[in-house]
Amino acid sequence: MSSIMNKRIRFSELVVKLLIYMAAMVSVLLLVGILLYVFSKGIGSVNQTFLTTVTSTLNGTVGIAGNIVNTLYIIVITLLIATPVGIGSAIYLNEYAKQGRLVRAIEFTTEILSGIPSILFGLFGMVFFGNVLGFGYSILTGSLTLTLMILPLITRNTQEALKTVPDSYRSGALGMGAAKWHMVRTILLPSAMPGILTGVILAIGRIVGESAALLFTAGSGYLLPKAGAGILKKVLESGGTLTIQLYLSMAKAEYSTAFGIAVILLLIVLCINALTKFMARRLDVNKAL
């Protein structure tokens, strides 16, 4: 009756397999639950007034237009500073630096930087950019703080992208007489561009979702910038992002606003996720070629 071909199924193994499947279902159920709950509770508060006005007791409107604009400001300014610096750092590490203690120190500190909790970045930003440099609670303070936070993300993604560029490209360019910077600019950066873009998109995701680092740096202003010079002045004024407004609404028990913002945030997260997927697929195609 018993044959080595007959697999004996142990009861304990069945239990373990069941546990494994259950654990895997936890993530799926959580995600589905979160999406359903947030959308069902919040979709009702999302309408045109909500998206295009600011909260005002005078007009009787509840809106997050100011917060949307603030979020955009912070994304743009942070990326304007962090992207060049992050890419530059990656180019230095990958192309210029000789392997040694210095490179290890930079890589170690980049690692440390990505491990520091955002609330500590917030404290540092509040003291250094806010008080010492005197920017106060402003969009600029918030952006500078976030720059430090997302720097490791952009550096690491660019580094990975640069590593995938074949060495023959480098020797080819140098052999044809290109100087190093010329080679970096015309050969390496274009080849590494999809990887760099992925890093930038991930960074946008981080910025949109960030709250603890912004609470004490960018403040909680919710007004729209004034036209004309106000657009530039806004940079030095307090501006709360969507997440900050969500937190404040939640603390004030204005749950319909909170869920409305949560819907918008989830939609942004879904878009960014799809975008990174798309970029990853393009990267794979490039690699295959």
Place this chain on the structure above:
Amino acid sequence: MHEKAAFPGMEMRLKVKEQDSFSIIGSRRTVSMVEKTAQGIFTLCGFLAILAVASITIYMLINGTPALLHVGIKEILFGTVWKPASAEPSFGILYVILTSIVGTTLAVCLGVPIGLLTAVFLAETAPKRFAAVVKPAVELLAGIPSVIYGLLGLMVLNPLMYKLELAIFKNSQTHQFTGGANLLSAVLVLAIMILPTVINISEAALRAVQPQIKSASLALGASHVQTIFKVIIPAARSGIITAIVLGVGRAIGEAMAITLVSGSSVNVPLPFNSVRFLTTAIVSEMGYAAGTHRQVLFTIGLVLFLFIMVINISLTKILKKEDKGQ
């Protein structure tokens, strides 16, 4: 100077004529200037990470130590009474520190088994079609902003916890009811939030195990489950430890998700007590704190910073060991 070129190549000749001497490497001085500037800028960018970490460390120390000298190290770190705003203020943060340690430990104990099993599922047992559902779900969970976890904790978990609390402490005279905002709610939120980190890193570790080891185990007659738990997981040990350490870092540093969920008073970290973590103390009080109170909040930040540094440095130690092992 630039006449319209009559035939292709003529423009080139005109340009050549303009220069005194023509060299195929161009004018050396400008090229080397550009090169040097480029290299200088890149080097500077590289140093920025060192500069940032150094200045964060220095600022945390500068702002965190005055209170320690002022109020006393023992009074702050081992004091249990937190009354920063009363007439005779007391700044003991022992319970806050303990809450962070206990909360993080519990969250990791809860999140790591689920995360590890999910990683096993993704790397070993999942049929392709299931994996194609679970993997994106994990990625999305990682991307959800922490305030949304906080909102859900507040709206979903806290009412449930309150029901549980009412049932358990029905006859208790001494229990202070928290309305569900307690340590347990915060632990659950944290456990959920560290899941993606634990899953992704342990999955990568499990996949990196050499296939020969697995085949050898199967060939010796071990079942798949035995192979997973007795061979593959031990072989991926260092990667899994990395996952756990990163999970600890994530849990101890999380602030906004648990600020409202964990309650608002400093207490002994018991499951149904309203508690303050290192992070939530900063978030909820920094807005209005002044004077010594504010300084002590920076001391709390310093304590958190030291925890994170210990975690980070032990992580690099683990990774170094792993490198040597291979």
